[in-house]
Amino acid sequence: MPPAVLADACLVVEALGLPTRREFVDLFCSDHLETYAELFDPRKSPSASAAAAAEAAKEATAPKPSFKIKIPTGSSHGSSSMFDDDEDSRPAASVNQNPSSLDQVDRRYAWYRRTLRDVFDDKFRAVFPRGWNVPHALTSRFLSVTGDHLLLLLAPGRNCRDRDCENVTVLLKALQKTILFEKEMTAWLTREYGAAFAEAAKEGADEFDDEDNIGGGGGADGERLEFDEDGRAVAAGSAEGIRIKYERMKRERAERGGEVDGDDEEEDEPAFASGPDKAVPVKPLVGIASSSFDRYMGPYIGLEEQNMDEQLAESTSDMAVDTRGELPVFTSSTALFVYIKNSITRCTALTRGRTFYQLYAAFQDTLKKYASVLGGKLPSRVTTATGVNLGVSINLSAVGGGASGVGGGGGGVGGGGGTSGGAAGGASALVAYRIPEGEEVTVCHVIDTCEYCADTVEALEDLIRDKIDDDYKDKIDMTGEQEAFHDVTARSLRVLVSGLEVRTNEALREMSSKNWATMDSVGEESAYVRKVHGAVQPFVATVRGLIPPSYFRNFCDKYAAAFTSGFYNSIVRLKRISESGTQQLLLDVYNLKTLLLKLPVIETDKGKGKSSSSPHRGRGTDHSSAGSTIPPAMYTKMVTRQFTRIEILLKVVGTPPDLLIDVFKAHWEGGSALDLQTVMNLKGMRRAEQAAMLEKFGVDPETAAKGAAAGAAGSNILNEGVQSLQDKTSDVSAKVNSELSQMREKVDNFRKAFR
Structure with a gap:
């Protein structure tokens, strides 16, 4: 039957309405894909396919409704294809033993390409109206x-x-072959038939309705309408409507190709190659078949996880550092993110849906593991049985205020730095970290790498959210991975503080073992002070040259609070201090105070050429430039406050007994009876003298006598006070951590709101 006649027959089908047209297109697609199902259905073995082919050949003479018209022998495609549409030319199973397997998936697409040539190049190319979108319907099916x-x-x-x-x-x-084929068919339909593809997931559901895809339209109630010459609406399914529609289509054909008479219609090129109806958007092809892989890409995800785990295993012992960037970081971190970026590129080239989301989950797990790897590079803990000289904060005025009710909130001397010092001391009283010589550089590299990873994770989160399908965008959140790196950073700073404390402990032990009661003269600074200088200066200079300024400031704050607390603790544990001893200690305190005030601006000893700071000497030089040689005002205020309470303690201890009460009340604002008793113990006063002083201070005689009697067991009272303070500090620390978590959550929510 000539193509022009078939084209006119399509007009009849069009006139019969949407249900008829839909049934026709559906039957056409099913008829031409029947052979495909027989050849490639995995449920059919090769022998079953051969048997089906033989059975179909026997029944070829039986009448059967079909659109598979024969191609003349001279056709360029009719007899050359092994998978020709002709039933009698269907291949035997032995030629292709298992065409349905995954590794033979390209044979499916080769078969369809040949089918397209036979159907549309040789048979029906100029038959179907463009608005029917038959090539798209067949390809989609x-x-x-x-x-x-x-x-x-x-x-x-x-x-x-x-x-x-x-x-x-x-x-x-x-x-990959499936996706390439879907894209190939998309390009073919666009090029050959002008198919217009709607953007996936952005068009309304109605735009993908079957009625629209094959050329629908109608009145408000869904009924299709035609209009006569007078403009009156006529039901398209009625005899009058069919006549009006047929005449309209004939006029449109004539306008494009000239007047067409019934006698010469066969000579005219069918008008529906471009179609009388305006093309409507059709569903995208990409994803129809390839989406079947999404739920079963576990082996691929497993391979990516295995590769990342191998990198993690190597990074455990890899200490190589990349110094080319702003921060000196472990090369394993940059290598890991390069791999993740390449993995994203590989995955998004294939899919951006479920599989990509599973890969994102694998990234999350790997990054948390890497944070643990970085934490493993820190020195091991050294447990301690006592808090002596390990930064335990003893706020005597706070303890005294709680014990005796005298002095209110602890006064200006002890109340200033007791909380921060107690927080630091509470942690280091349980554990300490001994950093071997030079290993502080490794700890700094851990801090830098964590900072780099946390920043890169945020950028990675944005990248994944931009590339993944819309259904998963709201599920992308890598805050937990950032927090993992921030936690390691915080632990690294505690390690640096504790490590420097441990290095200065020997000097404080030397101070504690010295007999200050027999000292009768004052000289230059004590030997233990020089040891503190020798331990602190190179350590701090190295740290300053390696970590970001904000973290270095945090380190200085924590160490200054911990050191002054530990130093105060060492002083109150001395048995007795002479007047000359207090003067010597005041000189030492001034020297140590000067050292700590310069802590934030301390420089590398250029004469020694400390190699530990060489990996990042550039930033260290920037810190020592003009404008950075003055310590921050808040830091100076904190250190001054901490040393002031030590100075007041020593000045009161050096006061003659007859002036003790007056000087104590004048200088120790809010001082309690327990504070006074501590001073008297350091002065070496006898019990009777202590009882008299307590009565003069305002304590009733009975309580004063008990307090003086307890002077010999002052260490027990002191320990009880320290324990009470540590309990309070734990509560404060827990509250602060809770508030910080809430603040982080609010900041994250604020950041997400502006994405």
Whole structure:
């Protein structure tokens, strides 16, 4: 039958209405894909396919409604294809023993390409109206059937499951070929038939309605309408409506190709190559078949996880540092993020849906593991049985205020730095970290690497959110991974503080073992002060040259609070201090105070050429430039406050007994009876003298006598006070941590709101 006659027949189908047209297109697609199902359905063995082909050949003479018209022998495609549409030329199973397997997926697409040439190049190219979108309907149906076949090959528990479905190479090649074929068909339909594809996930659901895809339209109630010459609406399904529509289409054909008479219609090129109806957007093809892989990409995700785990294993012992960037970081961190970026590129080239989301989850797990790897590079803990000289904060005025009710909130001397010092001391009283010589550089590199990773994770989160499908965008959140690196950073800073404390402990032990009661003269600074200088200066200079300024400031704050607290603790544990001893200690305190005030601006000893700061000497030089040689005002205020309470303690201890009460009340604002008793113990006063002083201070005689009697057991009272303070500090620390967590959550929510 000539194509022009078939084109006119399509007009009749069009006139019969949407249901008829839909049924016609559906039958056309099913008819031409029947052979495909017989050849490539995984549920059919090769022998079953051969048997089906033989049976179909026997029944070829039986009348059967079909659109598969014969191609003349001279056709360029009619007899050359092994997969020709002719039933009698269907190939035997022996030629292709298992065409349905994953590693043979490209044979499916080769078969369809040949089918397209036969159907549209040689038979029906100029037959169907453009608005019917028949090539798209056939291709979409083919991809849908292919997707069902792929699910049978991939789903577990199926007898027809492909043995290579766990083979990552076969799986990825099959997926890649499927995606390439979907894109190829999209380009072919656009080029040859002017198909207009709507953007996936952005068009309304109605735009993808079947009625629209094959050329619908109608009145408010959904009924199709035609209009006569007078403009009156006529039901399209009525005899009058069919006549009006047929005449309208004939006029439109004539306007494009000239007047057409019934006698010469066969000589005219059918008008529906471009179609009388305006083209409507059709569903995208990409994803129809390839989406079947999404739920079964576990082997691919497993391979990516295995590769990242291997990198993690290597990074555990890899101490190489990359000094080319702003921060000196472990090369393993940059290598890991390079791999993650390449992994994203590989995955998004294939899919941006479920598989990409699973890969994102694998990234999360790997990054948390890497944070643990960085934490493992820190020195091991050294547990301590006592808080002596390890930074335990003893705020005597706070303890005294709680014990006796005298002095209110602890006064200006003890109340100023007791909380921060107690927080630091509470942590270091339980554990300490001994940093071997030079290993502080490694701790600094851990801090820098964590900072780099936290910043890069934020950028990675934005990258994944931009690339992943819309259904998963709201699920992308890597705050937990950032927090993991921030936690390691905080622990590293505690390690630096504790490590420097441990290095200065020997000097404080030397101070504690010295007999200050027999000292009768004052000289230059004591030997233990020089040891503190020798331990602190190179350590701090190295740290300053390696970590970001904000972290270095935090380190200085924590160490200054911990050192002054530990130093105060060492003084109150001395048995007795002479007047000359207090003068010597005041000189030492001034020297140590000067050292700590310069802590934030301390410089590397250029004469020694300290090598530990060389990996990042550039930033250290910037810190010592003009304008950075003055310590921050808040830091200066904090250090001054901490040393003031030590100075007041020593000045009161050096006061003659007859002036003790007056000087104590004048200088120790809010001082309690327990504070006074501590001073008297350091002065070496006898019990009777202590009792008299307590009565003069305002304590009743009975309580004063008990307090004086307890002077010999003052260490027990002191320990009880320290324990009470540590309990309070733990509560304060827990509250602060809770508030910080809430603040972080609010900041994260604020940041997300502006994405």
